[in-house]
Amino acid sequence: MPENKELQQLISEIKLFMKYAVSDAQMGAAEAVLHKYRNNSRILNLLREYYLALPDAREEPVLRIAKLVQHQGVSLLVVTTSSVSYVYVSSAQQIVLLGEYRAELEPEVLEYFGFDSHEDFLKICLPVGDLEECVPGSEPTICPACGVSEGEYHLLGCSIEICPWCEGQLSKCNCRFEQLEVDAIDEEEQLEEFVDLLTAKGRIPFEQEQVPFYPGTSRGLDGDDTAGELEQ
Ligand SMILES: [Zn+2]
Ligand SMILES: [Zn+2]
Numbered sequence: 001m002p003e004n005k006e007l008q009q010l011i012s013e014i015k016l017f018m019k020y021a022v023s024d025a026q027m028g029a030a031e032a033v034l035h036k037y038r039n040n041s042r043i044l045n046l047l048r049e050y051y052l053a054l055p056d057a058r059e060e061p062v063l064r065i066a067k068l069v070q071h072q073g074v075s076l077l078v079v080t081t082s083s084v085s086y087v088y089v090s091s092a093q094q095i096v097l098l099g100e101y102r103a104e105l106e107p108e109v110l111e112y113f114g115f116d117s118h119e120d121f122l123k124i125c126l127p128v129g130d131l132e133e134c135v136p137g138s139e140p141t142i143c144p145a146c147g148v149s150e151g152e153y154h155l156l157g158c159s160i161e162i163c164p165w166c167e168g169q170l171s172k173c174n175c176r177f178e179q180l181e182v183d184a185i186d187e188e189e190q191l192e193e194f195v196d197l198l199t200a201k202g203r204i205p206f207e208q209e210q211v212p213f214y215p216g217t218s219r220g221l222d223g224d225d226t227a228g229e230l231e232q
Pocket of ligand 2: 163164165166167168169170173174175176
């Protein structure tokens with residue numbers, strides 16, 4: 001069992017739901033997947049959601065979980081059972097079933113992940129066995145404030161993002177006023193103009209080294225709630 005209490009709690013819930021959802025004959029296969037991901041909270045949340053809701057009321061264990069695409073800390077995951085595959089959207093905060101694998105996705109979802117159309121999306125929908133299986137360990141480091149992965153740009157307003165002009169904290173420094181040559185920013189257009197300037201200058205993507213303290217403790221220390229809607 002993992003040491004983390006939260007993970008232990010998740011695992012016991014999943015086991016309980018599995019009792020109702022999985023036949024004795026298939027329990028071994030279901031438990032093997034659960035055991036494999038015992039330290040990965042995102043995948044455990046996915047399994048919990050799956051066994052709790054059982055899409056289409058099919059009583060089948062999850063046999064494989066693969067990553068389809070990722071953008072700013074949000075992933076589309078493909079969950080395969082003995083007869084069908086489903087697509088879930090997974091973030092640090094949420095797990096939602098979108099539908100069967102290769103089914104048409106909502107336009108907002110396609111757009112978020114950068115697909116022009118359903119046909120465009122289908123190009124990455126390889127046979128399930130060819131998709132990259134999710135790694136058992138925890139997810140790669142993500143920004144504790146806004147949730148993006150290493151190498152990605154922070155969400156605007158994130159308290160961890162470093163200012164490319166002064167190398168201070170972008171959400172706190174005065175560069176935005178200096179760059180726009182104003183004393184205050186109170187219009188949407190000013191913010192957009194600043195984002196253009198920032199992009200032209202070159203935003204600094206998230207790196208683990210930017211986190212000034214152990215991940216998960218930043219909120220209390222800087223008292224900043226700039227990425228509020230994304231925090232747990
Ligand atoms: Zn961030
Ligand atoms: Zn600055």
